[in-house]
Amino acid sequence: MRLELDEVRRLTGPNLLWDKPGAILDVFIDDVxxxxxxxxxxxxxxxxLQTMQWPQSCTYRLYSGGASMALSAEMDALYTACDVAEFAWELSVAQMNGLPEVDWQLKAKQLQVALSEEQNPELLKILQQAEAHQVTAISDDDELSLGMGASVRVWPIDQLPDLTELNWNAFRDIPRAFITGTNGKSTSVRLASEIAKAAGINAGVTSTDFIKVGEQIIDKGDYSGPGGARMLLRDKRTEMAFLEVARGGILRRGIPVDNVNAALITNVASDHLGQYGINTVEELAKVKFVVAKGLTPAGTLVLNADNALVVxxxxxxxxxxxxxxxxxxHPLIKSNQQSALPCVFVQNKQFVYASGDTEKQYIVDVADVPMTMKGAARHNIxxxxGxxxxxxxxxxxxxxxxxGLLNFGSSAKDNPGRGNLYAFNGATVMLDFAHNAHSVAAMINTAKQLPANRYIVMFSNAGDRSDADIQQLTDEVRKLDADHYIIAELERYLRGRQVYELPKMVSAYLQRQGVEAALVECVDSPLSGAKLALSLCRPGDVLVLFxxxxxxxxxxxLITNQD
Structure with missing residues (x-):
């Protein structure tokens, strides 16, 4: 019998299990x-909870090999909730293994003391009044804020304002939206920001690459979680917010706010399976759709009708x-048009928006939008x-x-790491961040639209991907029918694998698929792989570097040596 704790953590917003904050346990369960x-x-x-005189509720989700179990709590008691949930797990394991019962009443009394020390009644009063006045309140371990953007005010959590001194009419929200999906999130937030800029709006962006307001990057790094959202919404310069929401952030903490005006789900495909109890793409789809819990009653969810999992x-x-x-x-496009609901589609090679409020609006020719590469980059269409x-x-x-569509290109300036094109020695080089089968397939399809004498491809795999996932990604790369396959090791992403384990495995797999051994080479890093690819290229070649x-x-x- 296996009963093993994987992780206990706080949930600060609506999440996969329910809409409440609290604590969550992920556990491994086998043979019982x-x-x-x-x-x-x-x-x-x-x-x-009875001993502590602290009424709360529980829920759970079962999955293959384990369970997630959640305990509700107010925002001022999340750490104690984690301790209660974990201690209850320890007691459960002991009971199921037939071990003697410990003095749990004493521990419960200690937890009750910890609860009283953690609780912040003044914070809860402000949060309740903010909800009553329809003012956005965001709290964390260190600060409380009311309002967003220019109207925002922020206080240290231990120096909260007097309720009687708050002018609730002074606080305003800004337009804000979530963007999630397996692929296309970062491109979408960047494009949306460019459109807002064209409208004269100083938009803020959180993403897996950086947090940015207007043209100023505040910091680089992964800001796709609640921390990035808080930082952006509390910045007085932010007039509109586009919040990238990644799978990991949703599962670790829940969504960062619960009152967005719109949310976009770009697509759902296999990626990062086997983490946090998400073992199938169907379960992953449920995670992505948690963003719908953050919509205001009048909010709009923008969905990809061409993705079966989304539909x-x-x-x-x-x-x-x-x-x-x-x-x-598409039947869903036709249905929305008949129901006077909004939809977006391609007609006569143009982007078209339609809804019950207006006639069809022809926005721009697809081929004129730089990021589509004259229509070759279907993923960017x-x-x-969206x-x-x-x-x-x-x-x-x-x-x-x-x-905004006409201004936004595929250069490293507009969209770094996403389909960036370079000229080198008469060859075309395409650089992309794609790292799962779905995104790799999109880039391979794009590359095949480019005129090429030969193809050279360099790619890698993170160590936490299953052998099946790695083979699926390799199958997509194989469709390029390249003249050279360069497999780069990722020492920063071994994640339990041995050095060169994956490059050797992928090389052997390619050869079993009929690729000649002389066309496959393993290198120690992506940079080494890029240098090798450049040394092999001839005028007229297309190099695809993942x-x-x-x-x-x-x-x-590439920019140092480009034509």
Whole structure:
């Protein structure tokens, strides 16, 4: 029998299990009925809460090999909730293993003391009044803020304002939106920001690469979680916010705010499976759709009608949906048009928006939008469709949407690491961050639209991907029918693998698929792989460089030596 704690953590917003903040346990369970384990845990939680005189509730989610179990708590008691949940787990494991019962009442009394020390009644009063006045309140370990953007005020958590001195009418929200999906998130937030700029709005962006307000990058790094959202919404310069929301952030903490005007789900495909109890793409789709819990009652969810997983998951929703599709005759596009609901599609090789409020609005020719590479980059046609729907939901002018689309390119300046093109020695080099089968397939399809004498490709795999995932990604690379395959090691992303384990495995797999051994080479890093690819290229070649690591170094190498 396996009963093992994986992780306990705080949930600060609506999440996969429910809409409440609290604590969550991820546990491994094997050789025993998981429901019986959950029942024992819940009974211990009940005993502890009764002793502590702290009424809360529990929920859980079972998955293959384990369970996630959550305990609700107010925002001023999340750490104690984690301690209660974990202690209840320890008691459950002891009981199920037939071990002697410990003095749990003493520990419960200690937890009650910890609860009283952690609780902040003044904070809860302000949060309740903010909700009553429809003012956005955001709290964390260190600070409380009211309002957003120019109207925001921030206080240290231990120096809260007097309720009687707050002028609730002084606080305002700014337009804000979530962007999530397996691929296309960062491109979408950047494009949306460019459109807002064309409308004269100083937009802020959080992403896996940086946090940015207007043209100023505040910091580089992964800001796709609640911390990045708080920082952006508390910045007085932010007039509109585009918040990238990644799978990991949703599972670790929940969504960062619960009142966005719109949300975009670009697509759902296999990626990062096996983490936090998410083992199937169907479960991953449920994670992505948590963003719908953050919509205001009048908010719009923008969804990809060309993605089967998105379409299936949307059947469970009851909210305003704007569908987008490359196919003007897609049944969901037709249905929305007939129901006077918004939709975005391609018609006569143009991007078109339609809703019950207006006639069809022809925005711009697809081929004129630089990021589509004259229509060759179908994944960016999809990204543009989604962002058009998002920006229309935020009531941005059509003219600004058009200008933003025309201004936004595939250069490293506009969209670093996403389909960037360089000229080198008469060859074309395409640099991209793609690191799962879905995104790699999109880039391979784009590369095949480019005129080429030969193809050279360099790619890598992170160590936490399953062998099946790695083979699937390799199958997509193989479709390029390249003249050289360069497999780079990622020492920063070994994640339990041995050095060169994956390059050797992928090399052997390619050869089993019929690729000659002489056409395959393993190198110690993406930078080494890029240098090798450049040394092999001839005029008229197309080089496709998939760079999960050392992207900036490779970019510098290319701009230093480009034609």
């Amino acid at each position: 009925d998981p429901r019986s384990v959950v029942t024992v845990w819940q009974s211990w939680v009940d005993k502890l 299936e998951q949307a059947k469970e929703l009851d909210c305003r949906i704007c569908w987008f599709s490359e196919d003007e005759n 999809q990204n543009a469709l 962002v058009i729907g998002l920006c229309m939901a935020l009531k941005l002018p059509v003219d600004a949407i058009k200008r 760079c999960l690591d050392q992207r900036e170094e490779i970019h510098q190498l």
